[in-house]
Amino acid sequence: MSPWLDKQLEGKEKTVLREYAESIGLAILFALILRGFVLEAFKIPTGSMIPTLLVGDHLFVNKFIYGIRVPFTETYLTRFEQPDRGEVIVFKFPGAEARQYLAKQPASRRECIDTASLVEEKDFIKRIVGIEGDTVELRDNQLIINGEPVERTFVSKESTGNYLFPHQVSEVEELNGHEYxxxxSGKHENFGPIKVKKDHVFVMGDNRDNSSDGRCWGQVPVENIKGRAMIIWLSLGPDSIRWDRLGQVIH
Incomplete structure (x- = not known):
């Protein structure tokens, strides 16, 4: 083979390799932009949001809806919507504020959260039930916002076979246009009243007896909110895919 032909083939190989490298680089850049500004995947690790979200649900979080942040920071470049009651959000656990809040509580109240969460400041998912200025309380499991009971409809009462908590009650709540x-368990749960601070929200899990939430460790700074839970794109049960949950919009 002639030196000229060798040189031409070598140049062509370099061009192909460069095109591959550029394509891969652009794909990585696009993925980083998407994750930084628009969408982020999240996996449900616990049962605190049952029955709305199940362990093994994989969902997309809309990071764009509340505003545009400097990527991988909590600083907003511009804001759009404000987080509102009834929305399911993913947020970075407010470790510092939670530690201060728990330090003022009796020892029995401090057992409601794994101490590792106070250090790691990992992502949590809960439902907003109170926004800045709201007064939030529970009376016999009835959620009350600013003195007004949140509308709820009885669904079922089932036997659990558990001596301490023999029943499980299901109800539909309607909060700010969101039905969930x-x-x-049917035990008489009371909490509050508390007033939501400036630039904070108050969150609870839909699985009221099995959720480490604002009743335990306090309020969530708005700047800690990463986005609104949007849609389930995959749901993995213990033995199989839960096909009926794929594509479900989160309310």
Whole structure:
């Protein structure tokens, strides 16, 4: 083979390799932009949001809806919507504020959260039930916002076979146009009242008896909110895919 032909083939190989490298680089850049500004995947690790979200649900979080941040920071370049009651959000656990809040609580109240969460400041997912200025309380499991009971409709009461908590009650709550099902054991749960601070929200899990939430460790700074839970794109049960949950919009 002639030196000229060798040189031409070598140049062509370099061009192909460069095109591959550029394509891969652009794909990585696009993925980083998407994750930084628009969408982020999240996996449900616990049952605190049952029955709305199940362990093994994989969902997309809309990071764009509340505004544009400097990527991988909590600083907003511009804001759009404000987080509102009834929305399911993913947020970075407010470790510092939670530690201060728990330090003022009796020892029995401090057992409601794994101490590792206070250090790691990992991502949590809960439902907003109170926004800045709201007064939030529970009376016999009835959620009350600013003195007004949140509308709820009885769904079912099932036997659990558990001596301490023999029943599980399911009800549909309607909050700010959002309808969702909650469940609790039927024991008389009371909390508050508390007032939501400036630039904070108050969150709870839909699985009211099995959720480490604002009743335990306090309020969430708005700047800690990463986005609104949007849609389930995959749901993995213990033995198989839960096909009926794929594509479900989260309310």
């Amino acid at each position: 099902t909650i469940q609790y």
